[in-house]
Amino acid sequence: xxxxxxxxxxxxxxxxxxxxxxxxxxxxxxxxxxxxxxxxxxxxxxxxxxxxxxxxxxxxxxxxxxxxxxxxxxxxxxxxxxxxxxxxxxxxxxxxxxxxxxxxxxxxxxxxx
Amino acid sequence: xxxxxxxxxxxxxxxxxxxxxxxxxxxxxxxxxxxxxxxxxxxxxxxxxxxxxxxxxxxxxxxxxxxxxxxxxxxxxxxxxxxxxxxxxxxxxxxxxxxxxxxxxxxxxxxxxxx
Numbered sequence: 001x002x003x004x005x006x007x008x009x010x011x012x013x014x015x016x017x018x019x020x021x022x023x024x025x026x027x028x029x030x031x032x033x034x035x036x037x038x039x040x041x042x043x044x045x046x047x048x049x050x051x052x053x054x055x056x057x058x059x060x061x062x063x064x065x066x067x068x069x070x071x072x073x074x075x076x077x078x079x080x081x082x083x084x085x086x087x088x089x090x091x092x093x094x095x096x097x098x099x100x101x102x103x104x105x106x107x108x109x110x111x112x113x
Numbered sequence: 114x115x116x117x118x119x120x121x122x123x124x125x126x127x128x129x130x131x132x133x134x135x136x137x138x139x140x141x142x143x144x145x146x147x148x149x150x151x152x153x154x155x156x157x158x159x160x161x162x163x164x165x166x167x168x169x170x171x172x173x174x175x176x177x178x179x180x181x182x183x184x185x186x187x188x189x190x191x192x193x194x195x196x197x198x199x200x201x202x203x204x205x206x207x208x209x210x211x212x213x214x215x216x217x218x219x220x221x222x223x224x225x226x227x228x
Contacts, residue, residue, distance in 0.1 A: 033215065040121075042219060045215050048215060105156060
């Protein structure tokens, strides 16, 4: 089954404790991205990757890191989480660019206290 | 001005009614347009792409008006299962987005179908 898998689905952590949210897709997609969704603000892109070893900032990259060592995986790293990073996070992949259908993971609900 | 704007609703509509949403976009160079559906606390899923000539998929019709820079979604004979948030999505090609053909999402329009 074609899918994008994120883990964990739910996470509560404390300020400053490094965490990683994993994302994996099995569709051989080149393009992957991370979004956060907040009430009234919609989905905002954090980082994106157009292929292996090619990553760049989206609209709200501060406080986040990513890596793309393999085509299928695109982890999101919060080196020192803060309460303003409490949000719902989605990983997405698409065949080649934002002009094709984006497939989303099920989301990770992160709470930083 | 936001890149993509939608009326957040909520729209409460009786079952069987026809409902329409509009969405405006600011970048006239935008090339690709979509409607995504998002159920409560779930991931967005593609509902339909929007083509210049308009397109229809069952009870759903999407249209694009480039001159006025808006897209629309029409749902006929609405069902209880249509209750969801509908996201207008635009690929704003052109500066400053060259090299990142990212999707820009509206904040969504919440629809509830009432029995």
